[in-house]
Amino acid sequence: MPSSDNQALSLALNAHYAPGDVSRRILAAVRAAGLDPQEISRDAAALFDEFHGGGRESTRALARAVGLASGERVLDVGCGVGGPARTLCAEFGCAVTGVDLTHEFILAAKLLSQRVGMAERVTFLHGSALALPVADASFDWVWSQNMLMNIPDKQRFAQEIRRVLKPGGRCAIETVVAGQGDILYPCFWAAEPALSFVATPAALRAAFSAAGLEEQSWTDTTALVLAHGQRRLAGMLPVPAGEAASAALGIGVLVPDRVLDKTRNAVRNNEEGRTLAVQSVWRSP
Numbered sequence: 242m243p244s245s246d247n248q249a250l251s252l253a254l255n256a257h258y259a260p261g262d263v264s265r266r267i268l269a270a271v272r273a274a275g276l277d278p279q280e281i282s283r284d285a286a287a288l289f290d291e292f293h294g295g296g297r298e299s300t301r302a303l304a305r306a307v308g309l310a311s312g313e314r315v316l317d318v319g320c321g322v323g324g325p326a327r328t329l330c331a332e333f334g335c336a337v338t339g340v341d342l343t344h345e346f347i348l349a350a351k352l353l354s355q356r357v358g359m360a361e362r363v364t365f366l367h368g369s370a371l372a373l374p375v376a377d378a379s380f381d382w383v384w385s386q387n388m389l390m391n392i393p394d395k396q397r398f399a400q401e402i403r404r405v406l407k408p409g410g411r412c413a414i415e416t417v418v419a420g421q422g423d424i425l426y427p428c429f430w431a432a433e434p435a436l437s438f439v440a441t442p443a444a445l446r447a448a449f450s451a452a453g454l455e456e457q458s459w460t461d462t463t464a465l466v467l468a469h470g471q472r473r474l475a476g477m478l479p480v481p482a483g484e485a486a487s488a489a490l491g492i493g494v495l496v497p498d499r500v501l502d503k504t505r506n507a508v509r510n511n512e513e514g515r516t517l518a519v520q521s522v523w524r525s526p
């Protein structure tokens with residue numbers, strides 16, 4: 242892809258993921274929920290800072306499944322506002338660096354890490370998955386949740402993964418892949434098809450294999466993601482008069498535009514088999 246196309250895609254993704262000041266919106270939502278924005282608990286932040294289908298549960302499930310070990314160096318590519326990075330650091334003892342293309346998300350990731358008391362323990366860098374701002378052979382793990390759907394050239398990303406992994410290092414990905422039938426938009430990762438590059442399982446596997454990565458596991462997690470989406474949707478629908486309004490803290494903190502449509506489509510896409518959720522592990526030789 243020519244660099245002018247890369248630049249156009251980068252601008253479009255920044256506009257998609259961060260309309261407005263993300264950090265300010267987060268702090269306002271925390272205040273509206275009656276919490277102290279100076280000291281935010283990781284549990285409260287997890288209501289919006291794990292920006293993928295299964296939420297914090299799927300981050301934990303993947304980390305347990307691959308046996309992440311304390312002290313291992315993890316690069317979280319497409320780290321968003323840093324929820325998964327903080328989970329891997331706080332609960333699994335990993336040394337995590339997050340990289341994301343959306344500048345506002347990196348600012349929010351740093352702010353949130355400070356407000357949950359982890360500023361010294363996680364590192365966040367602004368940059369692209371296709372030109373990672375880190376040294377060769379410097380990580381035990383590349384970690385990436387729900388970012389691949391924004392990457393047109395999966396093989397190039399897989400080559401970057403190989404470059405930054407130590408020999409024998411591994412890569413754990415969670416992603417949406419194509420099922421049968423057209424995907425319904427808007428989605429969380431793209432409001433329209435132009436920003437969406439959802440691969441079939443066969444195409445994704447071929448791209449990673451062509452870069453020399455060896456497949457270690459491929460697990461369909463659609464049921465877990467669907468259940469999470471259904472709970473999320475139920476929490477967003479209007480509640481009967483007299484009951485408490487749905488919580489101020491939810492994925493809408495990060496997604497101010499058409500969040501109900503995106504949540505409905507996420508559920509329908511999975512329910513109707515238009516998309517599938519996958520967790521997969523790859524090893525660098």
Ligand SMILES: C[S@@+](CC[C@H](N)C(=O)[O-])C[C@H]1O[C@@H](n2cnc3c(N)ncnc32)[C@H](O)[C@@H]1O
Nearest residue numbers: 291292293319320321342343369370386388391
């Ligand atoms: C759905 S969010 C997931 C965020 C995070 N992984 C999580 O699970 O909480 C997708 C993220 O991928 C990032 N992204 C998309 N394309 C990227 C690229 N080429 N390089 C780095 N990050 C990218 C977006 O900015 C966004 O933060």
